[in-house]
Amino acid sequence: xxxxxxxxxxxxxxxxxxxxxxxxxxxxxxxxxxxxxxxxxxxxxxxxxxxxxxxxxxxxxxxxxxxxxxxxxxxxxxxxxxxxxxxxxxxxxxxxxxxxxxxxxxxxxxxxxxx
Amino acid sequence: xxxxxxxxxxxxxxxxxxxxxxxxxxxxxxxxxxxxxxxxxxxxxxxxxxxxxxxxxxxxxxxxxxxxxxxxxxxxxxxxxxxxxxxxxxxxxxxxxxxxxxxxxxxxxxxxxxx
Numbered sequence: 001x002x003x004x005x006x007x008x009x010x011x012x013x014x015x016x017x018x019x020x021x022x023x024x025x026x027x028x029x030x031x032x033x034x035x036x037x038x039x040x041x042x043x044x045x046x047x048x049x050x051x052x053x054x055x056x057x058x059x060x061x062x063x064x065x066x067x068x069x070x071x072x073x074x075x076x077x078x079x080x081x082x083x084x085x086x087x088x089x090x091x092x093x094x095x096x097x098x099x100x101x102x103x104x105x106x107x108x109x110x111x112x113x114x115x
Numbered sequence: 116x117x118x119x120x121x122x123x124x125x126x127x128x129x130x131x132x133x134x135x136x137x138x139x140x141x142x143x144x145x146x147x148x149x150x151x152x153x154x155x156x157x158x159x160x161x162x163x164x165x166x167x168x169x170x171x172x173x174x175x176x177x178x179x180x181x182x183x184x185x186x187x188x189x190x191x192x193x194x195x196x197x198x199x200x201x202x203x204x205x206x207x208x209x210x211x212x213x214x215x216x217x218x219x220x221x222x223x224x225x226x227x228x229x230x
Contacts, residue, residue: 004157034218043119043205043221044158089157103219105150105157 003027004092006106013113019077021109023090026071030092034103035064035075038087047088048075080113087111118142119222121206126227128193128200136191136225138206147189148207148219151175158205164189165211193227201229 005024013019021035031052036044050057050064050073057064063076077084090106119140128134140147146165150158160173164183178197183189189208193200206222 036221041203041224041226043121043207043223046218046220049218091158103158103160105159107157 002106003030004090004104004106006088006090006109008109009107010110010112013080013111015082015113015115016079019075019080019084019111019113021075021077021088021090021111023073023075023106024071025073025092025104027092027094027104028071029094030104032093033064033066033073034091034093035062036089036091036105037084038089038108044089077111080111082113082115085111085113119206119208119220121204121222121225124223124225126225128227128229130229131195133192133194134200134227136193136204136206136227138189138191138222139187140189140206140208140222141187142208142220143186144208144220145186145211146209147183148209149173149179149181149189149191150205150207150221152203152205152224161191161204200227202227 003026034049035047037047038044048059048062048064050066055066066073087108087110089108091103093103122137148163149161159175161179162181164170167186170181170183180192204225207219209219
């Protein structure tokens, strides 16, 4: 049973427009969420994160929104650039006061930004 | 520059052979991890280590073994018992496993192909 779901395997967006990548989770104990970006044959790179005490975190062109009641988060990229074309992984973790902390990853969404 | 180094980048193995993937980090991170990525799948945790001389099984540990004799090093051995070893393997590290809000940083990955 997937605890972190990215239901869109792929997304295509025109350069300059907004890209919205979605992620849903089932475990209400998750308290920290991250987005990673991955190019083919490379390791994922950390993009942005959000703690469950917030509902929005912004870093340049990237904004992550968290809706705890809906168990949903989204990554907004605006404006989208061709260099943003990559696979984006959503990840979540929980802290049991020291006994956990493992990141659970979604399956990824492949973003293609067309010039 | 600080980072995580995985080697080799590409590795071919004959069926029935064991092979070891190297992972070294100079970030002074306590926790290290091995993930596996397959097409259409998210990242799945194989093993993790919170501290030297200690490691725990992840979600898909069968057919793998690890050691953590030094803080900087966390090699992964893919044994002949692993039924589907062909995959992209990612090593990662973080400051401390038990800290909520902890970000994991990844190496560049190693491609293992069984021929």
